[in-house]
Amino acid sequence: MKGKTLVISGGTRGIGKAIVKEFAANDVNVAFTYNSNQELAMQQAKELEAEFGIKARAYALNILEPETYKELFKQIDQDFDRIDFFISNAIISGRAVVGGYTKFMKLKPRGINNIFTATVNAFVVGAQEAAKRMEKIGGGSIISLSSTGNLVHIDNYAGHGTAKAAVETMVKYGAAELGEKGIRVNAISGGPIETDALRAFTNYEEVKQKTAELSPLNRMGKPEDMAGAALFLCSSKASWITGHTLLIDGGTTFQ
Numbered sequence: 001m002k003g004k005t006l007v008i009s010g011g012t013r014g015i016g017k018a019i020v021k022e023f024a025a026n027d028v029n030v031a032f033t034y035n036s037n038q039e040l041a042m043q044q045a046k047e048l049e050a051e052f053g054i055k056a057r058a059y060a061l062n063i064l065e066p067e068t069y070k071e072l073f074k075q076i077d078q079d080f081d082r083i084d085f086f087i088s089n090a091i092i093s094g095r096a097v098v099g100g101y102t103k104f105m106k107l108k109p110r111g112i113n114n115i116f117t118a119t120v121n122a123f124v125v126g127a128q129e130a131a132k133r134m135e136k137i138g139g140g141s142i143i144s145l146s147s148t149g150n151l152v153h154i155d156n157y158a159g160h161g162t163a164k165a166a167v168e169t170m171v172k173y174g175a176a177e178l179g180e181k182g183i184r185v186n187a188i189s190g191g192p193i194e195t196d197a198l199r200a201f202t203n204y205e206e207v208k209q210k211t212a213e214l215s216p217l218n219r220m221g222k223p224e225d226m227a228g229a230a231l232f233l234c235s236s237k238a239s240w241i242t243g244h245t246l247l248i249d250g251g252t253t254f255q
Contacts, residue, residue: 001235002027005080007073007130009033009061009122010090012041014195015145018223019087019230020044024052026231031076031083033061033090055080063090064114066122073129085234086130087143088123088167093197100159112159119163120170127174131183139182141234144171145226148191148249155203164189168245175243184242188229191249193221215250225250 006023010016011032020030030048034041041058048056057079059072076083092114093101099111123144134140146168149161168187175185192198192211211220229248232238247253 004084005029005082006085007031007076007083008087008089012044014197015193015223015226016089018227022227022231024048024054029055029080031057031080033059063092063118063122066125069125069129082137083130083133084140086127087230088126089145091197092118101156103156104158107159115159115163120167123167131178134183135181142185143230143233144187146187146189148189148253151253172243179242186233186242187245188226189245189247190221190226193223193226195223211252214252217250221250
């Protein structure tokens with residue numbers, strides 16, 4: 001994978017940060033986005049270059065404005081000569097999910113729409129721009145992060161879970177149409193994974209304990225578990241896998 005380039009949204013924390021490090025450790029150049037903390041992102045890029053000897057660049061992106069992906073990719077074009085992998089990972093939290101992260105009877109259109117925009121629309125626009133570049137080099141791999149919240153009930157997760165179901169279906173359509181260009185499109189469904197986003201849940205401790213009880217492995221998932229799956233799906237070892245959702249759940253959805 002040496003000399004190839006990954007573009008990933010939301011690369012400074014949690015699963016995104018783990019994926020960035022995993023790819024850099026395998027000689028892949030990385031272009032990752034951040035929401036607001038430019039200083040942290042730039043420092044992360046410098047550390048990746050120093051540790052792994054690859055090229056790393058950070059770019060600002062508001063995931064609630066997916067149309068800005070077009071300008072973002074033009075910036076990336078100036079820094080990298082090719083794009084091989086695209087991973088849609090960034091999520092929203094805080095005020096943006098008010099009315100979306102709540103009980104069914106308290107859901108509001110604005111909150112649901114924001115979650116859908118950040119999950120589905122952002123994946124579509126980002127994947128479209130990435131695919132244009134991948135086609136020029138004969139192919140590539142696109143991944144959307146998902147979660148098991150569309151398979152099992154999670155308190156206050158109706159808005160997120162429904163959006164994850166939608167993006168997994170969008171992945172299948174992308175795979176069906178981009179395959180002839182040598183581009184594979186898949187999803188990785190994780191859950192629950194130990195991240196800052198999960199710690200923000202009002203019932204975090206309950207979720208953590210319940211996950212460990214349900215999993216035959218007796219623990220919650222880690223960002224590194226997702227990162228390894230992402231690397232596999234982008235590698236030649238997964239060359240005949242497309243339109244698929246890879247479940248990384250520690251066996252919890254069978255319980």
